[in-house]
Each structure stands twice: as structure tokens, then as C-alpha cells.
Amino acid sequence: MTNSSVPRRTVLRTMALAAAVAGSTTPVWNTTAFAAAPQTYALTIKHLDRNGRPTGAYETTVTGVSGPGADQEVQPHDASGTVTVRLPKGRYLLSSALTAGDGAGGTDWIVQPRLDLDRDTTVTVDARTAAPVDVRPPDRSAGFLHSAMVVEVRHRGAERLVNLISASANLRVAHLGPDAEAGSVKQWFDSYWTARSVDYALGYVFTGARALTGLTRHPSAKDLATVKIRAAALPGTAGTGSVDLQPSAGLTVGVSRSLATPGTATYLVTPERGTWDITYMAPRAPGGSTNRYSADGVAVRAGSTTTHVFDNAVFGPALAGRPGVVRDGDSLTVDVPLLADGGGHVPSSPSYASASTALHRDGVLVGTRTGAPGRAGFTVAPGRAAYRMTSTVKRTGAPGTATRVTASWTFVSDTTTGPAPVPVSAVRFSPVLGPTGTAAADAVLRVPVTVQGAAAKGRVRVLAVSVSMDGGASWRRVPVERGAVLIHNPGAGTGVSLRAELTDTAGNTLTQTIVDAYRTQ
Numbered sequence: 001m002t003n004s005s006v007p008r009r010t011v012l013r014t015m016a017l018a019a020a021v022a023g024s025t026t027p028v029w030n031t032t033a034f035a036a037a038p039q040t041y042a043l044t045i046k047h048l049d050r051n052g053r054p055t056g057a058y059e060t061t062v063t064g065v066s067g068p069g070a071d072q073e074v075q076p077h078d079a080s081g082t083v084t085v086r087l088p089k090g091r092y093l094l095s096s097a098l099t100a101g102d103g104a105g106g107t108d109w110i111v112q113p114r115l116d117l118d119r120d121t122t123v124t125v126d127a128r129t130a131a132p133v134d135v136r137p138p139d140r141s142a143g144f145l146h147s148a149m150v151v152e153v154r155h156r157g158a159e160r161l162v163n164l165i166s167a168s169a170n171l172r173v174a175h176l177g178p179d180a181e182a183g184s185v186k187q188w189f190d191s192y193w194t195a196r197s198v199d200y201a202l203g204y205v206f207t208g209a210r211a212l213t214g215l216t217r218h219p220s221a222k223d224l225a226t227v228k229i230r231a232a233a234l235p236g237t238a239g240t241g242s243v244d245l246q247p248s249a250g251l252t253v254g255v256s257r258s259l260a261t262p263g264t265a266t267y268l269v270t271p272e273r274g275t276w277d278i279t280y281m282a283p284r285a286p287g288g289s290t291n292r293y294s295a296d297g298v299a300v301r302a303g304s305t306t307t308h309v310f311d312n313a314v315f316g317p318a319l320a321g322r323p324g325v326v327r328d329g330d331s332l333t334v335d336v337p338l339l340a341d342g343g344g345h346v347p348s349s350p351s352y353a354s355a356s357t358a359l360h361r362d363g364v365l366v367g368t369r370t371g372a373p374g375r376a377g378f379t380v381a382p383g384r385a386a387y388r389m390t391s392t393v394k395r396t397g398a399p400g401t402a403t404r405v406t407a408s409w410t411f412v413s414d415t416t417t418g419p420a421p422v423p424v425s426a427v428r429f430s431p432v433l434g435p436t437g438t439a440a441a442d443a444v445l446r447v448p449v450t451v452q453g454a455a456a457k458g459r460v461r462v463l464a465v466s467v468s469m470d471g472g473a474s475w476r477r478v479p480v481e482r483g484a485v486l487i488h489n490p491g492a493g494t495g496v497s498l499r500a501e502l503t504d505t506a507g508n509t510l511t512q513t514i515v516d517a518y519r520t521q
Helices: none
Strands: 040-048 058-066 082-088 090-099 107-117 121-126 131-135 143-155 158-166 171-175 185-194 199-208 215-217 225-231 239-247 255-261 263-269 276-281 292-298 305-310 325-328 331-335 354-361 364-370 375-379 385-394 404-413 419-421 425-429 444-453 460-468 476-478 484-488 495-504 509-520
Touching: 040 058, 040 090, 040 107, 058 082, 058 143, 058 158, 082 090, 090 121, 090 143, 090 158, 107 121, 107 143, 107 158, 131 143, 131 185, 143 171, 185 239, 199 215, 199 239, 199 255, 225 239, 225 255, 225 276, 239 263, 255 263, 276 305, 292 305, 331 385, 354 375, 364 375, 425 495, 425 509, 444 460, 444 495, 460 484, 476 484
Parallel strands: 040 121, 107 171, 131 215, 199 263, 225 305
Antiparallel strands: 040 082, 058 090, 090 107, 131 171, 143 158, 143 185, 185 199, 225 263, 239 255, 239 276, 276 292, 325 331, 325 419, 331 375, 354 364, 354 385, 385 404, 404 509, 425 444, 444 484, 460 476, 460 495, 495 509
């Protein structure tokens, strides 16, 4: 069916509508009421089926693009197959989906990107002009799920979209009418398939002066990129989550599937479609909130594998793509995710028992805020001062669930004239762990160490890492060499805790502690 909106990645296009205002007992003199109505022309649309006979089995939309009719959108219909509508002069986009027979024969989608209405005009939408869309994966046993095709037209600064979502692989398409301006028509097609051990997401984009008439793409395995999505399970837990994959760019629909944890979903995707967005919904704990992770703009390459692991240790603070702390005048806003997973994915609703953030100014407590981990707001006295900010989150669970995470920053800050980032940092620990956040007991584990935030990109003066095997009661320094530390793991069932102490080149500091970062087995 054709749609101007879809459930996923919905694009909202505001179309101006004529409205009558009622309820006023005293008329208001409005000179615009006497403005001349725009001149209109008759647009007659004839619909013919695959046998060349008139058909009423169609859904046609005429959308204004520019000119006096730019705000128009109509869906005229007459069972005879011929329908006439009057519209103001202007450039229009016509979309018509004709259904073959009882629908089992598929759909013919015919698009006219350029319909210049400057006189009475007749358009014939003929299903016989359509050619098949033949896009399929290399695995002939794969079953078709659904597809989406979108046509985007640009003219004189305006943009209009029409789309068709299909649950059948039997789709034919055609261009209608004269060419539009070079490069003004963009069209993309996304289709999704499922096989025994892998799903397929096949997407293609085209730009030119015409809509597509037919489309054939039979990619081989070497033409596709592999995306693996691994869902972890916290120690002692299991359940069923869900995965959604879709292209990053443009109005479209994606593909969703359930995923038992721990588990892996594998997709083969077309690099031609650009980057891809992943959403993972972790299993919901009884009485808990839905916890969503996302990875947007995932780049892929033909013949290569890209892997994203969700909801696995080491959980801890993350500052990728965000300032963390912002000062606006004399207001400080804190937004540092304290429980980002081992891949740096930020959870929407992480489970926790308690969380607090405390702020000191020149050694004097400004206040303590409780609530969401790493989120707080403070109003401070004007002027330059030295600050210490400490955020802590505690949660219950077995070792490996990050039962306590604390980040304490010191920095100097002054009144600002607008929003400005405060120089805070975070340290990420990224070992390769099992799907339940575990590492082999009595073995050496390499733990990569990455700095984010103000001290990133070579702005570290001092970085020290320590490890604890007794829940943080005692600590032992381990050297950071070539961007990692080596940890000699203890016996099975032990929680390993990690601490980072950092000073950046401007003198700002961070002390970050993750108790029960992972466990041994």
C-alpha cells in the first residue's frame, strides 16, 4: 500500500489544509477573504490494468510540489477507473498503485515525478508500462519478508515524498511523464529476506531525472557485508530481546526479530545503501523498564564483518559524542551515562538500586542530587572557582554487573555567556568477554584502555590503572602499555574491579571506579 508515513523512521510532512473557523458570533472584517482564488485546471486520470482495460483497483495520490498548488494533496478515486479533480496551477507529483486482480498478482506502482498543471490535462496510468522489481539474495531458499520503495522529488527548494510498502515480492514499477530536472528525483528500495541462519537487508539508491521502470539486482555473497549483533546476558539471567536493523538514510522500514539471550543475529546487507542503524531491546526484567540500546551510522564494507555486542560488561561511564557536563551562565547540567555497556552503547533505562551526584565548589558542598545515574543539575555562584563533582550508581547483582560505579572529576569553571562544555573525561575498559560478562579464571586478560572526553586525542598527562580482587577493599597498580593493561585473573567466581586515575594536560582530574567490572569462570 502507499503511505505518507510509516511506523519506523517516520517522516512528518506538514501539508497546509484549508480550514473553516466557526463559533464566532461577531464577524471579523478580513480583506483576505476577497482575494482572488487561484485559477484551477481539470486533471483527469485514467487507470488501465495489465490487460489495458479500465480499472477501479487503484490508489492514486497527487501531491503539490510548487506553485499555487504546492499545499495540495488529494487522493481522487472513481470506480470507473477515470477520475477528474480540479487543482491550482503548479508542479505536482503523482503516485498510483494499481492492484492486479484479487491482489495475489502483486502491485504496479507508477510514479510521475513531474506533472506541470498549467492547462486542463489528461494522464493515463497504464499498468502495462510497469516492469518487475527483481531484487533477491543469493540464497534461493530465503523467504521474502517485506519491502519499501520511496521516491523523493525536489523542486525550487521544496521536497515531497511518496512511498509504497509491500508484503509481497511481486512488485512492478514504472516512470510516467516527462523527465524532471537532472538530479531532482531520488529513489530507494529496501527489501528484507530471511533464511535459516541469516537475514538479508538489500537496499539500493538511485538519483536522476526519472523514477525507476523496473529494477534488477542479484547480489552475490561477496557483494554483501556481514553485520553480527550479539546480545549478552548478565550473570544468572537469560531472556528474549529484540533487534531492529534499518538503513540510516531516508524514510524507510527496517526488519525486526526476536533474539534469545545470550545469542547472535546475523545479517547480510548491501553496502550501496550506506550506513545502517541498529536498535537492541534487552529482555525486560520483571517490574523493570524496557532498556533500549542503539548503534547508529554503522559503516559496512563488502566482504567484511562488523560486530556489535550489546548489554555486556564492562559497564561504565562513556562520553563518546557528548560533552557530559555543560555550563550555561551559572547553571551546570550533568549528563554522563555511568552504565554504558562494553561496546559503549548507552542504555535508555538501566537497572539500578540508587544513584547520586554531589557537587563541591571551592571545597564547600553545593548540593546532592538523586535520580537517574549520571544526571543532575546545579545552580552555582557566579565567577571562577574550583569544583569537584562525584557521580555514583549502585545496583544489585552478581559480580560482573558493575555493582558500583563512581566517577569523580575536578575542574575549574567560570561564568559563561552561553552553553559551554566543562572539561570532564571518562575511561573505557574493553576486554573481550564471554556472553555473560565473564573471563577465564587463572589466565591473563588483556584489557584495552581508551580515554574519552576532554583528555582524549593526546591530552592525557597522567593515567594510572589499578585492579582489585576483593570488591575494592584493596588495589594493585597495573601498567598501561600500548593502550592496554594485562590482568592476571583470580580463581573462578571472583569479581574483578577496575580503577582509573587521570590528569589531563590542563590539570583537570578524574578518578573512576568500577566494582565488579567482570567476573571469572
